Amino acid sequence: MVERAEAAPYLRYPPTPWWYFPAVGLWVAALIGTFTWWRENVGLFVGALAVLIAVEVLAIVVLQRRHGALPMPGRGTPPAEIAPVWRGYFLGLPVVAAAVALAWWLLGIPVAAGVAFVLVTGGLALYEQRYTRAAARVRERLG
Numbered sequence: 001m002v003e004r005a006e007a008a009p010y011l012r013y014p015p016t017p018w019w020y021f022p023a024v025g026l027w028v029a030a031l032i033g034t035f036t037w038w039r040e041n042v043g044l045f046v047g048a049l050a051v052l053i054a055v056e057v058l059a060i061v062v063l064q065r066r067h068g069a070l071p072m073p074g075r076g077t078p079p080a081e082i083a084p085v086w087r088g089y090f091l092g093l094p095v096v097a098a099a100v101a102l103a104w105w106l107l108g109i110p111v112a113a114g115v116a117f118v119l120v121t122g123g124l125a126l127y128e129q130r131y132t133r134a135a136a137r138v139r140e141r142l143g
Contacts, residue, residue, distance in 0.1 A: 004142045007079045011135050014066065016128050025121030027052065029113040032100065036109050081134040089127050096123060
């Protein structure tokens with residue numbers, strides 16, 4: 001009974017809408033794209049960063065209202081089936097960052113933004129699928 005109650009926050013949340021993954025990928029790509037203006041026009045750079053940060057804050061507020069107490073990777077103690085999914089998420093972050101940095105260094109900011117869009121969108125969708133399967137295994141185990 002206690003284990004089921006402890007697992008509840010990790011299992012009871014609405015499915016992520018289909019548009020979330022490409023929206024986050026687009027946000028990251030836009031963030032990287034703002035660096036095009038870093039040396040050319042500091043005003044555009046700072047303005048774009050301000051808009052992107054405002055969009056992020058708005059998205060977080062909307063998601064918190066929609067999900068309620070949503071467990072975030074790295075916080076709390078998830079059920080055993082979910083813990084490896086969180087580890088995979090955190091191990092994937094530096095891989096994505098390295099791939100984007102390499103694309104930026106070799107091919108420029110626009111290509112890096114495209115790489116970021118693809119990797120972030122695909123990575124989040126993969127994470128969601130893995131999390132959904134892990135949560136189903138927890139539900140099955142706990143009855």
